[in-house]
Amino acid sequence: MVDHTLPLPGPSPVAGKPVIGRFDGGRLSSDGGLLVLREVAKRLGVADRLAACIEDPRDPTRTVHSLADIIGFRLLAIAAGYEDANDAGSLRSDPLFKMALERLPSERDLCSQATISRLENLPDTRALLRMGRAMVDLYCASFRQVPKRIVLDIDDTFDTVHGGQQLRLFLHAGAYWLLWSLRSLMPKRSRWRSVQFDTLRLRLVKIAARIVEMKTQIKVHLPTSAPDQAIIHLALGRLPRLIC
Numbered sequence: 560m561v562d563h564t565l566p567l568p569g570p571s572p573v574a575g576k577p578v579i580g581r582f583d584g585g586r587l588s589s590d591g592g593l594l595v596l597r598e599v600a601k602r603l604g605v606a607d608r609l610a611a612c613i614e615d616p617r618d619p620t621r622t623v624h625s626l627a628d629i630i631g632f633r634l635l636a637i638a639a640g641y642e643d644a645n646d647a648g649s650l651r652s653d654p655l656f657k658m659a660l661e662r663l664p665s666e667r668d669l670c671s672q673a674t675i676s677r678l679e680n681l682p683d684t685r686a687l688l689r690m691g692r693a694m695v696d697l698y699c700a701s702f703r704q705v706p707k708r709i710v711l712d713i714d715d716t717f718d719t720v721h722g723g724q725q726l727r728l729f730l731h732a733g734a735y736w737l738l739w740s741l742r743s744l745m746p747k748r749s750r751w752r753s754v755q756f757d758t759l760r761l762r763l764v765k766i767a768a769r770i771v772e773m774k775t776q777i778k779v780h781l782p783t784s785a786p787d788q789a790i791i792h793l794a795l796g797r798l799p800r801l802i803c
Contacts, residue, residue, distance in 0.1 A: 584769075586664055588655040590639045591768030591781050592760075595794050597635070597659040599740050602801050605733040606631035608697060612689035613682050624670040628660050629678050630730070632669050635659050637734035639764050640757075644679070647672045654770040655779070664772045679726045690729045697736065701802050744797040751790060762787050763794070 570578035600606065610626035636642075636650055650656050651671060654664035662669070682690070738756045741763070745751035751759075769780040785791075 586654045586770040586772070588653050588768045588770065590653070590655055590764055591766035591779065592764030592791070593635060593639065593655045593659045594779060595741065595791060596638055596737055596764065598795065598798050599737055599801065600631065600635065600659070602798060603697065603736065603740060605697065605736060606634055608693045609690050609729060609733060612693055613686045623667070624674060626678065629670050629674060630733075631660055632656065633675055633730050634733045634737060637731060638737045638760070640760055644672050644675045647675055655768060658770075658777065664770050664777070679730075682726050687725050694729065694732055703802060740801055741794060744794045744801060745790070746793075763791060
């Protein structure tokens with residue numbers, strides 16, 4: 560087992576001073592842009608829409624993580640670039656992921672990989688049909704006016720999963736919708752309006768953040784040198800324009 564408090568091996572000195580690196584920074588996150596994605600997700604309600612399509616067989620008196628919370632965690636993780644559910648083992652304690660799901664950084668961790676795997680195998684055929692209709696409704700609701708024509712491009716991407724979890728298709732579609740909605744907030748004639756999702760993720764989501772939880776507020780400290788501060792301010796300011 561790796562001891563995360565041990566110094567990283569190999570960093571070269573800078574100006575004659577040794578460089579000591581450890582994974583012991585405390586409440587830090589690599590995904591400061593979740594502050595923006597969280598607001599997009601709340602406004603669209605994708606997780607709630609999908610959760611409403613699934614019958615939860617668990618005892619409500621012993622349930623810790625709701626279906627909407629599990630789905631919401633998975634959607635945000637995929638949108639942030641963590642496609643493997645195994646990453647939940649580390650991300651469940653990430654303070655910004657907790658905040659994105661309305662949980663304080665100091666509160667209980669989010670759901671585990673095992674919980675996510677059980678969810679992905681839970682929906683039956685009828686639930687999948689309901690989720691398909693819910694996603695169509697979400698898409699139709701994104702138009703201010705009914706379009707004269709809608710062109711559907713069929714994606715033949717083969718996504719291998721173990722056990723045939725059909726829910727994974729909807730989880731990836733939901734994460735795609737979060738990023739698409741974020742991109743739709745950008746100025747129409749700017750490069751941000753047509754930028755690829757991996758670039759959007761790299762520039763606006765993958766931002767270091769230090770979280771300080773106080774009695775009356777939570778402070779999120781982002782890098783002063785972050786190059787895209789203006790576009791993050793713009794996206795948050797344009798959230799009321801998002802059609803849902």
